Amino acid sequence: MDERVRRWRLVLGGGEADGTGTALRGDDAQMDGALSAVYEGRGGLGSSAPKVARWLGDIRGYFPASVVQVMQKDAIERLELTRLLLEPEMLDAVEPDVHLVGTLLALNAVMPDEARESARRVVRQVVGELERRLEQRTRAAVGGALDRAARTHRPRRHADIDWDRTIRANLRNYLPEHRTVVPARLTGYARRQRGVQREVVLCLDQSGSMAASVVYSGVFGAVLASMRSLKTSLVVFDTAVVDLTDQLHDPVELLFGTQLGGGTDINRAIAYGQGLITRPADSIFILVSDLFEGGIREEMLRRVAAMTQAGVQVVVLLALSDEGAPAYDHENAAALAALGVPAFACTPDAFPDLMAAAIERRDLNRWAELQASRR
Known part of the structure; x- marks a missing residue:
């Protein structure tokens, strides 16, 4: 079979309308069946954990890990398999990734005890991989920036x-x-002095759309907290605010301390974070949020203005993930921009350089424009 025809047949999914008139055999037929289960509903996966677990094993045999992660995410969303993730058999079969961790964290409150250890194992694996990928670059970028800032x-x-x-x-x-x-x-x-040189406050929105951002922020928070030259605090919020700073030494426990979903009171969260700052001129306040405010908008903007006037470097990240900015409140983003506070999405790979730019007080609007032009 011509390779081009074969690929088109797999993309189009078969049937009279695909125009290829080609039948698949052997592994190709099995691969086509795995794709159809998600993207056509042909055969389907049903609500059987063993059947879904077998399907997960099949796609790992046919596709690379990056494709498997996309198919997993699509299957969970399209076929509403979230409930099955509470079963240990499923958790042992899935390919761990950031999106899966976000889903597990959202299910944390209803997760049965027999699935909890499997879930922790998945989260621990993903967090470990992220730390290995991001820690060295973050330390190098932040350390160099602190040297240059003096x-x-x-x-x-x-x-x-x-x-x-x-x-x-x-x-x-x-x-x-x-x-x-x-x-x-x-x-x-000047050579960097010993002791704390900057205060960093990470303020994380726990709404459901921010799941991947919460995972990455937790990992970065743990890395920053391990640097003696920084005093790092981390708070998460919905309509309430929870200070998780004392858990920064263990990002897995920190992530399980979050509760994804619910309402949003950004003003209350900013008020709490503002109270953690003792040296405004040497502080960086990072709000990770889609800016859909359920609290008092005018007070939120007044608090941000007060922080910037006091010398705090305020940054708003609409997302800290690989997917770019989700839906966000454009009116609030524009109001913050008018205060001189940039609001943009940032990829995890770019975050170390963002921290360096904030420490050196570079123009972050210009920094964001340069990042966007490189994509």
């Missing part, structure tokens, strides 16, 4: 001179006959 006019070493700023500051000392600038005043980087 400006001095008496750099101790040649390597500490910021030549771009030094040249700009000394353009008036340009000597045409020598075609050179005389650096009468140096600008450079």
Whole structure:
């Protein structure tokens, strides 16, 4: 069979309308059946955990892990298999990923005891993989930014001179006959001091659309909390606010402390987070939310304005995930932008550089535009 025809046949799903007139055999027929169970409903998966578990095993044999994760997510949403995830047999069969963790966290309150340990095993595996992927880059980016943020006019070493700023500051000392600038005043980087250099407050919206963002934020929060140069706090909110800072040493326990779903009171969450800040000029407040406010909008905006005026670097992430921005409140995003507070989506791979940009007080609107142009 021609490979191009074979691929089209698998995409189109068979039947008179597909126009290929091609029948599949062997593994191709099995692969077609696995796809049809989700995307056509032909045969279906029903509500049998053993049947679904066998299907999960089949697709792992036919497709790469990245495709398996997409098919799992689609099957859970299209065929309403959420209830089956409460059964240990299902949890042992699935391919762990961020979306699955988000679903499990949403089911945490109704999860039976016999499924809880399997669920923790899934969450622990995904968190471990994320930490290995993101920790080193985050530490390097944040550590470098803290070094660079400490400006001095008496750099101790040649390597500490910021030549771009030094040249700009000394353009008036340009000597045409020598075609050179005389650096009468140096600008450079001081070595980072010991102790806490920045306060970081992560404020996470627990509404259902933010599930992947909560997972990634929990992992990043744990990494940041492990750095002595940062004082990191993490709070989650719906209509109530819960401070999970004391669980940052264990991101798995932290994630199980969240309760995805429910209403939203951003104003109350910001008020609590604002109270955690003791050094405004050295603080970064990161709100991860789709900005659909169920609280008092005017107070929310006043609190954000007060923080920025006090010197706090405020950042609003509409999402911290690989999928980009979900549906969000455009009116609130525009109101925040008018206050000089950018609101944008950020991928996990870009978050370390975002932290570096915030520490160095770069223009975050410009940073977001550059990130968008690279996608």
